[in-house]
Amino acid sequence: MLNVMPSGFYNMDCMDAMKRFPDKFFDLAIVDPPYGDGNSEIGGGVRFGGIFDRYKILEPIRTTVRQIQEPGTDSRGEQPSENISGGGAERTGGTWAEKYGKKIIAWDVAPEQSYFEELFRVSRNQIIWGGNYFQLPPTRCFLIWKKLTISESFSMAMAEYAWTSLKGNAKVYEAAPQGTSKEQRFHPTQKPISLYSWILNLYAKPGMRILDTHVGSASSLVACHRAGLEYWGYEIDPTYYQLAKERLDRECAQVNLFEQVPEEKAEQISLI
Numbered sequence: 378m379l380n381v382m383p384s385g386f387y388n389m390d391c392m393d394a395m396k397r398f399p400d401k402f403f404d405l406a407i408v409d410p411p412y413g414d415g416n417s418e419i420g421g422g423v424r425f426g427g428i429f430d431r432y433k434i435l436e437p438i439r440t441t442v443r444q445i446q447e448p449g450t451d452s453r454g455e456q457p458s459e460n461i462s463g464g465g466a467e468r469t470g471g472t473w474a475e476k477y478g479k480k481i482i483a484w485d486v487a488p489e490q491s492y493f494e495e496l497f498r499v500s501r502n503q504i505i506w507g508g509n510y511f512q513l514p515p516t517r518c519f520l521i522w523k524k525l526t527i528s529e530s531f532s533m534a535m536a537e538y539a540w541t542s543l544k545g546n547a548k549v550y551e552a553a554p555q556g557t558s559k560e561q562r563f564h565p566t567q568k569p570i571s572l573y574s575w576i577l578n579l580y581a582k583p584g585m586r587i588l589d590t591h592v593g594s595a596s597s598l599v600a601c602h603r604a605g606l607e608y609w610g611y612e613i614d615p616t617y618y619q620l621a622k623e624r625l626d627r628e629c630a631q632v633n634l635f636e637q638v639p640e641e642k643a644e645q646i647s648l649i
């Protein structure tokens with residue numbers, strides 16, 4: 378019998394975690410797996426060996442990605458690997474490697490075929506950021522995050538693509554990249570909380586179980602918390618897990634003002 382884990386945020390390999398869940402346990406998986414630039418640093422990385430018949434997933438298009446990416450960016454065209462940017466042009470100091478003891482390429486290794494097998498097994502529907510780096514089945518309902526404030530000449534990608542198994546039409550969400558003077562960016566592929574809130578508002582319903590296999594900065598989990606949805610999140614890197622957990626804990630610790638005062642006083646406050 379499977380030992381189903383309680384909802385929450387865990388510092389562990391998502392592959393070990395997903396094995397503990399029965400088929401279609403999660404209603405919606407919203408994931409942002411590495412796209413694979415790091416595979417080239419470890420002897421070529423994963424090889425799927427042809428069409429993954431059941432889900433039609435092929436090998437990541439890593440060679441093409443490496444050829445077209447801008448110098449100084451990771452495989453996503455994301456945050457330059459040698460700089461950490463905060464709000465606007467403000468620098469938070471040092472390189473990613475200096476600040477967190479690692480380079481982006483060290484963890485940017487594309488998941489193996491078994492990851493997709495498990496992901497599709499344990500979830501009813503999936504939203505996969507970076508789906509353009511894998512040959513997934515055709516979908517009408519793809520999502521685009523258009524990054525405001527990013528110019529054509531800048532090294533960061535102007536938009537990101539998410540493949541979905543959902544029904545409906547393609548949609549576009551516009552928001553500036555994560556990172557402000559009040560809340561600094563600590564993960565190189567950190568996405569805005571508002572982006573995940575937008576997704577949940579469109580596709581999640583009360584009572585749904587949400588899965589994120591690669592939590593990163595915990596933006597997805599914060600959005601789930603705000604929406605009152607039950608979530609399971611996994612982050613294998615201990616440094617990013619600790620930073621993300623602190624961020625999530627701060628969010629969960631915030632108590633609505635109306636929950637702290639008697640009902641009659643809350644009504645008075647609402648009239649002010």
